[in-house]
Amino acid sequence: MEYILTFLHQHIDLIYIVILSVFLGIEVISRVPSVLHTPLMSGANAIHGVVIIGAIIVMGKAETDNYPALIIGFLAVILGTINVVGGFVVTDRMLEMFKGKKK
Amino acid sequence: MEYILTFLHQHIDLIYIVILSVFLGIEVISRVPSVLHTPLMSGANAIHGVVIIGAIIVMGKAETDNYPALIIGFLAVILGTINVVGGFVVTDRMLEMFKGKKK
Amino acid sequence: MGSSILSIIYLVGSVTFILGLKMLSKPDTARKGNLVAAAGMSLAILGTIFLYRVNDAPLHNYGWIFTGLTIGGVIGVLSAKKVKMTAMPEMVSMFNGMGGACAALISVVEFDHLIKLIKNLYAPVADDHLALQLLESSTSRGTVIIILLSLIIGAVSCAGSIIAWGKLTGKVKDFSFNGQHFLNLGVLTLIVGLSVWLVSIFGTSPGTGLIVFYIIFGLALFYGVLFVMPIGGADMPVVISLLNSFTGVAAACGGFLYSNPVMLTGGILVGSAGTILTILMCKAMNRSLKNVLIGSFGGGAAAAAGAGKEQGNYKEISLNDAAVVLAYANKVIIVPGYGLAVAQAQHACHELEKQLEEKGVEVKYAIHPVAGRMPGHMNVLLAEADVPYEKLLEMEDANAEFPTTDAVLILGANDVVNPAAKSDPASPIYGMPILEVENAKVVIVNKRSMKPGYAGIENDLFFQPKTSMLFGDAKKVLQELLSAIKEV
């Protein structure tokens, strides 16, 4: 119990950021019309690709002869990039279909 | 310039909290119906009374013979408390008028 | 351990503020939202008192603190309970000013503290080179900036709120002169300039620093007065909402100063929500914030009032005729406006409504969202007279019912039934949705004269063949109408 309290206390700023983001995530999309559900899902999918930054850090700080780390990190970078790039491109394609013809 | 950057960097977590709160404040009330404008203003007014916490800290850490600080702090505590207590009570009274009879 | 718990308490406090604001913005949950925020606030205050640590030492001076809390609490509860419903905006303004003052006072003490520290460093006994460096470092400069922000914003908010309060209670008159805007700008520039200077010198010459600090304080108070002075009294609710968000920002500065997240989030939430609310209020009146602040017609209303050119003829109706029209109608809709509030005629109005209902007339009220001088003004007013909530129609519903209404009785409303809002693009209220009373069979208008209302413009409605005027103070007229109807 005390251990958890201390942990929370030490990271209280990060926890604030988490809580505020949770509320913000809920508020921001709570009135999305149902046609946009799929593109929104896809856009959100691209955004969580931000995990690629972790992969870059892992790679960038690995010792140059630590091959297991390098190989796993390399894989992680590739997968993360596909998530980000593919996600944004596919979302853009969807939205192009949806709206291109409205105007 | 560099000075500002450093300052931001040192307090980046707090700045995140600020930015997220700004967005949240906007999102949370952006669909309030106009009858609720006045009570919402009043409720928000009570919430910023949280500044009372600062007044308590000022008082609580003042040396016991530092009379100027004690007196100013004392005044601050009184004013802050009026803001908080009065604010919440008046809001409650307003809302009682508004809604008490609906059900 | 204690400070870990305090962290959690603060977190809980912040969450209740978020939830509270969210709930306050929905009619069904508003009241509960207020209580939720209040609970969080109490928790945060108690937590601070008992668990806050300065360099591992608990706070002291508990006597002072509790005395202060008690005095403040008692004054707060009493004034909030005693105030008349219709005087609530000025009450809120007063409370807001106190919050601002609190923020400014905190800054005063903290700056003093800082200056003392610096002076000690210069004293021969303590030439702690490291501490000196620390003081000159960016952190301490940042601290001074934040102290100054909190001081200036708090002081502006405090002085401005007091003026707003004065205007609403009629103690302060509107006042503007040529070049007012230049003076305001000048004072503001001076404040900013002095602040920049203070930040650069406070570390080396603390004595001068202290003097400059108090000059800035004074100027900020003065600016608060200047800021609100030229704005028309009727625009005060908008101004109060704006000053409210200022105080929020001042509180947030306090949060930065003490790295206190509950002050920070609470303050910023109010700052941003308050700003949006201010803009929404302006929108509901179909005006822009800039327009309100520069006072394009809010301030000019009184001046324009006399200038209303005669336009066509209007017809008057006698009390007895009005009584007959109302008593023999099937459905009557009452449109209350600012005049009803001024005349404090809400009780008489409720009497009339009951009397008519006894005669078998269906009576309802049409509530325009910006009728009166604050949002919800009419709801509060009629609730005070115990008018049942079901009888109040919102604008859209009312507009749907006018075509089947026999008689509309307008009590001290003007702009909210002005057809120019729909038909005349040159009108300052053009685009504001209005109550379309001209769809009813007969319209009876009670006001004291042909003078215009808040927007300072002529109202075509009064000159339409359907409309008859029933001049006089709303309360007096209603009382007379009541006895006339009894005799019908």
Next chain:
Amino acid sequence: MGSSILSIIYLVGSVTFILGLKMLSKPDTARKGNLVAAAGMSLAILGTIFLYRVNDAPLHNYGWIFTGLTIGGVIGVLSAKKVKMTAMPEMVSMFNGMGGACAALISVVEFDHLIKLIKNLYAPVADDHLALQLLESSTSRGTVIIILLSLIIGAVSCAGSIIAWGKLTGKVKDFSFNGQHFLNLGVLTLIVGLSVWLVSIFGTSPGTGLIVFYIIFGLALFYGVLFVMPIGGADMPVVISLLNSFTGVAAACGGFLYSNPVMLTGGILVGSAGTILTILMCKAMNRSLKNVLIGSFGGGAAAAAGAGKEQGNYKEISLNDAAVVLAYANKVIIVPGYGLAVAQAQHACHELEKQLEEKGVEVKYAIHPVAGRMPGHMNVLLAEADVPYEKLLEMEDANAEFPTTDAVLILGANDVVNPAAKSDPASPIYGMPILEVENAKVVIVNKRSMKPGYAGIENDLFFQPKTSMLFGDAKKVLQELLSAIKEV
């Protein structure tokens, strides 16, 4: 200096994510929102590569990093550009799985790193007592918990997404057995139990720790498979949205691990927005999330399909008669459904529409929000065939137009026109708003048989006197109808 700038870059990145999500949820700004978020992401990635510092040293292995980025970028662009519009959900699922895998792999490396550190501490050369204490301290335990969370959630999301992809492409069949839920629960308990154990022992026996870690990894992957396996293929969009928010949380764990605020906010925003989105998706189909996950009718649809009891008589219409009805109508509304997508008949449908318009018939489409198998499915489908956007009516507008419509042509839709949603409280779709086609003069239904649709329930509409059935594969029928109409 560099890292100060990086902080600001990250802040900007986070703000673009918030704005991006906000804009993505409004039709007018959605596309721009996506670009805003993408720009922020690029900035954050570039900033990390060039400005990130580990103990004041810049990153290295740039060769590997850029090669990885290039390979990933090319694969990402190509697959996203090549994929058919109607196959987008499975594409999104695949991308999501990769994000999950990325998070899990990061955990693997970081845990390995941690274990190496601990092993070094035990080696006789370095018995740095302080560092040992540090490792045992709460901070390092917290680190392990976060690494584990990221691993588990990432792995579940990855494995689950691959199964979801498989189901949508038809490569994986629905599969469930008795006691499935118990197995799932058992595996989950095992994962949690092992994790708790690992947290308590990793500091003292790093060797065992590593093994346990990989076991947990394996179990998490297995759980991902178990989690998605029993859920009906048609429910995959909901499942993907849920896994999407899982990956968001995994990314946020990474943010915690590196105290990296852009990962933290980005991940959490997606986590919470994704969860709400999942719930909204369920609501649009009038189901609860629990219902989807336990698969109450999603999985059982196929089974129930055969059980449709005959109920009254339906009448068939010949191709030529249908052609005549349509060609001589003034206004025809086409209701597309899942069957149209299955038959890939969108182009044929557009041809028919053009042919009818040439004959002077007014043709429109009625789009139900959950027609098809993903939200917006019909919009995407018809957009692919170049059907003009103005011809698509949303549900409310369509319902207002049916009473003035001569003929409704239903192409492979079923549940979205089932009147039981309005009339039969016992029906699983009761309460879902539907297209009220029975208000039109004549209804022609094209499907291959009398089998039910997604919800596995009988449709009364088919037995009404107004309705005639036109059996056959949508594409084939439309092509034949086209030539028949040309001859009318």
